[in-house]
Amino acid sequence: MFSKLKMLLLRCPFNDLKVGFGEEVVSLAEYLTSDLTPKQLVDIAISGYGKNLLEKQEVRYILLINVLTPENILELAKKLNIPHGEAHEVALNIAILPFKRSIVSKEILNTIGLDDSYFSENAREPEKKIERIEMSESDCFYELLDFQFDIRRRLISFYREQQGARALIHMPTGSGKTKTAMHIIQELWTYDYNKKGYILWLAHTEELLRQAIESFKLVWQCLGQFPTDVVKLWGSFNWDSRISDRCIIFAGIQKLQAMMKNQCEAIDLIACGVNMVVVDECHKAPAIKTHDLLLSFINRNNIEGKPPNLLGLTATPGRKGGYDIEDKKLKLLFENIKIGINIKLMDSYDPGYSESKNEIELLQKRNILSSFERLPIAISAETLNLTAKEINDIEKSLESDGEKKINDEIMSKIANNKKRNKVILEKLYELNKEGVKTICFACNVAHAKLIDAVLMLNDVNSGLILGETDKDVRRKLIKDFKDDNSSINILVNVAVLTTGFDSPNIDCVFISRPVTSIILYSQMIGRGIRGPKMGGKEKCKLIEVIDTLEFKSESWAFNYFDSYWSL
Numbered sequence: 001m002f003s004k005l006k007m008l009l010l011r012c013p014f015n016d017l018k019v020g021f022g023e024e025v026v027s028l029a030e031y032l033t034s035d036l037t038p039k040q041l042v043d044i045a046i047s048g049y050g051k052n053l054l055e056k057q058e059v060r061y062i063l064l065i066n067v068l069t070p071e072n073i074l075e076l077a078k079k080l081n082i083p084h085g086e087a088h089e090v091a092l093n094i095a096i097l098p099f100k101r102s103i104v105s106k107e108i109l110n111t112i113g114l115d116d117s118y119f120s121e122n123a124r125e126p127e128k129k130i131e132r133i134e135m136s137e138s139d140c141f142y143e144l145l146d147f148q149f150d151i152r153r154r155l156i157s158f159y160r161e162q163q164g165a166r167a168l169i170h171m172p173t174g175s176g177k178t179k180t181a182m183h184i185i186q187e188l189w190t191y192d193y194n195k196k197g198y199i200l201w202l203a204h205t206e207e208l209l210r211q212a213i214e215s216f217k218l219v220w221q222c223l224g225q226f227p228t229d230v231v232k233l234w235g236s237f238n239w240d241s242r243i244s245d246r247c248i249i250f251a252g253i254q255k256l257q258a259m260m261k262n263q264c265e266a267i268d269l270i271a272c273g274v275n276m277v278v279v280d281e282c283h284k285a286p287a288i289k290t291h292d293l294l295l296s297f298i299n300r301n302n303i304e305g306k307p308p309n310l311l312g313l314t315a316t317p318g319r320k321g322g323y324d325i326e327d328k329k330l331k332l333l334f335e336n337i338k339i340g341i342n343i344k345l346m347d348s349y350d351p352g353y354s355e356s357k358n359e360i361e362l363l364q365k366r367n368i369l370s371s372f373e374r375l376p377i378a379i380s381a382e383t384l385n386l387t388a389k390e391i392n393d394i395e396k397s398l399e400s401d402g403e404k405k406i407n408d409e410i411m412s413k414i415a416n417n418k419k420r421n422k423v424i425l426e427k428l429y430e431l432n433k434e435g436v437k438t439i440c441f442a443c444n445v446a447h448a449k450l451i452d453a454v455l456m457l458n459d460v461n462s463g464l465i466l467g468e469t470d471k472d473v474r475r476k477l478i479k480d481f482k483d484d485n486s487s488i489n490i491l492v493n494v495a496v497l498t499t500g501f502d503s504p505n506i507d508c509v510f511i512s513r514p515v516t517s518i519i520l521y522s523q524m525i526g527r528g529i530r531g532p533k534m535g536g537k538e539k540c541k542l543i544e545v546i547d548t549l550e551f552k553s554e555s556w557a558f559n560y561f562d563s564y565w566s567l
Contacts, residue, residue: 002046004114005053009042012066020062021045021053028446031416032454044453047464050473051118054099060108061095067112076111080104129237130247131230133220145368146349147341148180154339155311156187164298164307166333168282170340172360173315173526174369174534178212181278181313182219185248188309190225193275197302199248200270202256202294203280207501209234209250212280216248239266245273257289260296271296272303282312283519285333286326294333310334315526316519367532372525372542377427379547383419386410406514408444414514414547415447424512424545425454431508432460432489436541437481438508439527440492451512452492462490465497478503498523504535510543 009017017038018026029036029044045053053059064073070087077090084090099105101119109118144152151169159165171177185199203209213230220228229244234252239259249270260267277297279285285294298310312334341359356362363369381391390410414420431438442448445466452464463477480486482503491497498520509528515521530536
């Protein structure tokens with residue numbers, strides 16, 4: 001990827017590359033090797049930034065003065081109406097021009113030998129914010145599994161008992177929460193809401209929203225009883241007053257919070273028309289601003305004089321074990337109604353009845369969820385070189401409420417430990433050699449960049465996905481990772497891929513960071529938990545770097561908050 005850019009950068013002197021890339025890239029490179037070469041430096045820079053390197057004025061400048069002749073620079077300046085002068089001064093004036101999808105920037109790229117694929121996704125033609133979904137003309141049967149159907153049946157019955165009813169679906173990651181919710185929406189919207197009004201689907205990330213949209217399309221095209229619009233409302237997608245009075249709105253929580261803060265009249269318009277509010281990853285709902293936003297919708301009647309129903313989705317229905325104010329707020333928000341898998345009923349359906357201990361065991365027996373082959377990597381306190389106080393602080397964080405974080409200073413110290421990193425990298429080399437599709441969770445952004453850079457320098461074609469990663473690059477890397485014929489076997493990230501990322505071909509979840517959040521832990525292992533009947537594997541490797549801390553099993557993570565909810 002970006003081979004042309006790499007070739008051009010290698011035409012620049014070593015010192016120019018150091019200046020152009022900046023201290024962060026150079027410091028990382030020097031950490032990795034004491035004998036740094038231009039090729040290694042360029043590889044590390046491209047691994048960490050990709051085509052976003054071109055957004056740095058310094059990088060554009062060193063390319064101009066090293067790739068072009070003085071005559072080429074002056075000729076380019078003439079085309080751009082830049083005043084003439086010394087070539088290096090003119091190059092600087094060209095480099096400081098805004099870099100965006102425009103005739104000017106395109107001319108600069110073409111002149112140095114690059115095409116407009118090197119613009120970021122933000123400069124692309126705008127994506128449609130409204131999409132019409134029609135029913136399929138052919139017959140199709142998009143059935144639910146028995147445990148999903150049972151939850152659907154119970155919830156529809158519950159919502160029909162009272163207006164404005166609230167409930168939460170508690171199902172393990174990978175067992176079809178989103179699909180089940182879409183079936184519930186289809187039934188209620190058609191027969192209870194009389195094919196009118198809005199459904200408001202809320203999530204914290206774009207990945208979750210896009211995943212939900214694809215699930216809705218599949219359900220609606222098979223089961224929908226009327227055409228409807230999908231409305232996108234997050235990031236650069238703004239409210240459009242032309243939307244129909246019957247649509248499903250997929251909205252980012254931060255977007256709606258900003259609209260509410262700015263007293264946008266669209267908030268009132270949505271509230272007047274909404275029949276149901278769905279909150280994905282609803283364990284985050286007690287956060288003050290999110291909680292206030294939800295209350296602004298569910299505590300008022302719509303245009304028909306009815307309060308909307310509220311539906312939450314989560315694999316971890318709590319945040320801090322049940323003794324924190326946020327857990328109490330979550331319980332009150334959903335009126336203590338938590339509906340999950342009826343284990344006894346589901347067990348009774350299986351030939352050779354045998355009682356399952358928990359939901360995960362039940363779904364693993366049915367090959368809906370994979371089972372984990374746990375391969376811990378123990379790192380001693382001596383290797384970590386942490387003080388007794390630092391170790392004590394980490395253990396207290398874990399014991400206190402399952403949600404506190406290790407402070408950044410300690411996390412950075414762990415991430416920079418060379419002996420620890422050597423063990424992690426040797427295992428990743430081994431996994432890559434065996435063709436094991438691995439998602440690796442790093443300690444922090446610097447650690448993720450380090451792991452990816454070392455892999456690349458050792459000819460391992462890995463993928464790095466961070467919050468800052470260009471969306472084009474992110475989609476390409478995920479697409480390649482999902483392709484079993486691709487050479488990319490390892491995706492490195494920090495927390496971006498904990499939600500909204502679905503790749504059933506994952507063979508291994510590699511947790512290379514200490515984790516003190518039960519929710520984060522559950523989300524991480526959830527990436528590899530899809531079994532054969534869900535398009536995944538029967539077994540998934542779970543490699544955990546244990547830094548004097550140790551979690552229990554994935555079933556413990558799933559059931560961690562059960563004692564808090566009433567029966």
